[in-house]
Amino acid sequence: MENLRAMTIKPRKTKGNTRMPKPKQRTRKTPVTQEIQEIPVTATPKPRMSITPKPRMSITPKPRMSITPKPRTRKIQTQVQTPVTPRPQTRPKDIAFLFLTYDDILHDKTKEFIENQPVYVNAKNPVKMNYIVKNYPTKWGAKSIVDATIKLLELAYQNGHEWFVLLAYDVYPLVSFGEFKNFMKYQTKSMFNVIKQHENEWKASQWWILCRRDVETILSRHAEYDDYLTKIKYTITGAWDELYFLSLLKYVSPTYSFLEYKTVYTEWMQNSQQSHPVTYNKILPFDLEKMKGSFFLRKTTPTFTMEPFLLRERLVIKIYGDQTRNYAPEDDVILVSMVDVPDDLKAKCLYIYHSHHSSVYINVLEILERVPVYLWKEVVVLTETCNTVPVFNKSELERCALPRMPLSSPKQFYALDNAFLYSPYKIAFLFLTIGDINQPNVWTEYFKNNHKVSIYTHAKVPDKIVTPWLKDSVIPTQVDTAWGRITNAYYHLFQEAMKDEDNIKFVTISESCIPLKRFDLFYEKMLEDVRTSYVRFMEPSRYDIEERIETQVGYEMYAPFIKHYARMCLSRYHVTKLLEKSFDFFNEMHVGDEFFLTLLHLKPGVDFVKDFEITYDNWEEHEKYKKLTAEINKLKEQQKKDNSFLIEDKIRIKKALRKEASNNPRTYVTIGIKELDEALNKESFFWRKFPAGPLPWTNEILTLDKKTQIQPIIAKRRAENKRH
Numbered sequence: 001m002e003n004l005r006a007m008t009i010k011p012r013k014t015k016g017n018t019r020m021p022k023p024k025q026r027t028r029k030t031p032v033t034q035e036i037q038e039i040p041v042t043a044t045p046k047p048r049m050s051i052t053p054k055p056r057m058s059i060t061p062k063p064r065m066s067i068t069p070k071p072r073t074r075k076i077q078t079q080v081q082t083p084v085t086p087r088p089q090t091r092p093k094d095i096a097f098l099f100l101t102y103d104d105i106l107h108d109k110t111k112e113f114i115e116n117q118p119v120y121v122n123a124k125n126p127v128k129m130n131y132i133v134k135n136y137p138t139k140w141g142a143k144s145i146v147d148a149t150i151k152l153l154e155l156a157y158q159n160g161h162e163w164f165v166l167l168a169y170d171v172y173p174l175v176s177f178g179e180f181k182n183f184m185k186y187q188t189k190s191m192f193n194v195i196k197q198h199e200n201e202w203k204a205s206q207w208w209i210l211c212r213r214d215v216e217t218i219l220s221r222h223a224e225y226d227d228y229l230t231k232i233k234y235t236i237t238g239a240w241d242e243l244y245f246l247s248l249l250k251y252v253s254p255t256y257s258f259l260e261y262k263t264v265y266t267e268w269m270q271n272s273q274q275s276h277p278v279t280y281n282k283i284l285p286f287d288l289e290k291m292k293g294s295f296f297l298r299k300t301t302p303t304f305t306m307e308p309f310l311l312r313e314r315l316v317i318k319i320y321g322d323q324t325r326n327y328a329p330e331d332d333v334i335l336v337s338m339v340d341v342p343d344d345l346k347a348k349c350l351y352i353y354h355s356h357h358s359s360v361y362i363n364v365l366e367i368l369e370r371v372p373v374y375l376w377k378e379v380v381v382l383t384e385t386c387n388t389v390p391v392f393n394k395s396e397l398e399r400c401a402l403p404r405m406p407l408s409s410p411k412q413f414y415a416l417d418n419a420f421l422y423s424p425y426k427i428a429f430l431f432l433t434i435g436d437i438n439q440p441n442v443w444t445e446y447f448k449n450n451h452k453v454s455i456y457t458h459a460k461v462p463d464k465i466v467t468p469w470l471k472d473s474v475i476p477t478q479v480d481t482a483w484g485r486i487t488n489a490y491y492h493l494f495q496e497a498m499k500d501e502d503n504i505k506f507v508t509i510s511e512s513c514i515p516l517k518r519f520d521l522f523y524e525k526m527l528e529d530v531r532t533s534y535v536r537f538m539e540p541s542r543y544d545i546e547e548r549i550e551t552q553v554g555y556e557m558y559a560p561f562i563k564h565y566a567r568m569c570l571s572r573y574h575v576t577k578l579l580e581k582s583f584d585f586f587n588e589m590h591v592g593d594e595f596f597l598t599l600l601h602l603k604p605g606v607d608f609v610k611d612f613e614i615t616y617d618n619w620e621e622h623e624k625y626k627k628l629t630a631e632i633n634k635l636k637e638q639q640k641k642d643n644s645f646l647i648e649d650k651i652r653i654k655k656a657l658r659k660e661a662s663n664n665p666r667t668y669v670t671i672g673i674k675e676l677d678e679a680l681n682k683e684s685f686f687w688r689k690f691p692a693g694p695l696p697w698t699n700e701i702l703t704l705d706k707k708t709q710i711q712p713i714i715a716k717r718r719a720e721n722k723r724h
Contacts, residue, residue, distance in 0.1 A: 101169035207264035265294035272359035435464025616684035
């Protein structure tokens, strides 16, 4: 640089002018020198070789006229700015596909996807293919699969590819090659789908995408890592190809980073161990939603198709084992298999779940939770030796659990001749509204694909209902309702919901409620004991006794009166008893919905009743109510001594204020962190009151389990607000 600097500041002598240029001229020349000095830093690695004395000889005697022309100046500036504002890679990157197969690649659609692309195959039983085919010995789950993969990487790396995609023989593309290529040209990091991590061990899906830099690391350091593994063994359970590659890269560089991405969609059971993931033969619309983002699907059968098909009325979950003989399905079938399945049977089923004998019924229950069984009118489980579906008559059968399940397991089946009719307990949601519900989108998401709910609606003005599923749930008997007079509507909602024998709990919901926690948490809590009802109890106030109870004719026969929240979750056990009573007294009583359980004289902790706030109401003005009550009582004492018009008028005004305070919990127009934190820490599963229209937090509430999860949502909201 010193030589360069000396060369660039030396002025050139010309005829008729032997003096140095004027200072003003010298300062004009300085920017050119600075621009030339920046070139070695940003554009070329060797500045001395890139700038030669010869161009400097072309500078004219007049420095002002010798300033570099604008085109050259712009070129230098572009070279300086390029590293500062990098642009996405726009050219297609060279992608190599590596396959581990038994023989050929299974699907024609996959072959179309990789057509004209570099493909490397390691086949156990090689067949003639238009790819580079090798036959390195492999054994499932063993180190030999890793060794074979490394040899394929060596072959592909020598041919200069940028990306290396590892796939199984039975993968099926979920996107087009154009979509895949467009995604890849903007990537810079390798992609792994992590399953588990412990210290320096990383278990990930064996199907990954590696960049060239990481392949170079693997090829140059795998021998060293193999030696390391002779001293330190893996502690995480898994196949070699799941544990090896990401752990190696983390071994070489503990700070190594990658892109967490599920390149190949595979589905495993969560409650038991399996040797293989779920095998797909057909696909349902809800499957595509799960697979979004992945490029390929496995495992698949030879007859796998993504074409839509017509569902039958019944779904059969068939346990398939070595004692199964001549099973010929006539319905939509899901196999839970403990042995290899013949190809002709594979072609007739939807999915195959691979199971060990000890966990077969655990897997059946998990399948029933995963699959949208509401798509079929009937769902039946057939044992290993049962091949035909009997005719079930629920009225003649008793509920039971599946075989080999704990005694505490929910009784969600009816058994007959080694077959089990699936009939899960359901929770009946009883909506009492004026017209439509205020937050239909939140409730629609809450009930989405849910076969464990029944919905019943009583609306004051049914024609105002817009939400389709709410409109479909309107009960046939509609009665007059008004504020504080809704018990007759409750009676008919209970009566209609009781007609479905699977409804085991009945929760009352108003139009201004929203779900506060996920349905699965609510369902699990409600099924802890099928006979238990959940009611929040209160003490009747003096106002309740004097103005609401004692003003009713014949109130003495119902004493003692019980006050409770109007929103509750009653069990079938208690609703059965309740419908044997007459609601007439409470239909005429103002705010009878807070007293009608007096008919059963329920008490907390007695006869399967729990004091529990199902729906959270924010009675923040309750203290105001208590204060007004104390003031009214004080005025009444004064009235006994001085029955003046002034005192009477003060009592009237304060009663009106107290009524407003006591009858209206807070209505949330906006929700802040304080309110959300308070609500999530309640035991409740629902929250009110919310008006119609968009609210800032309601979509996220359904995903929250702990209050520590609130902070990321706040950050997300703030970022969105800044963008807008």
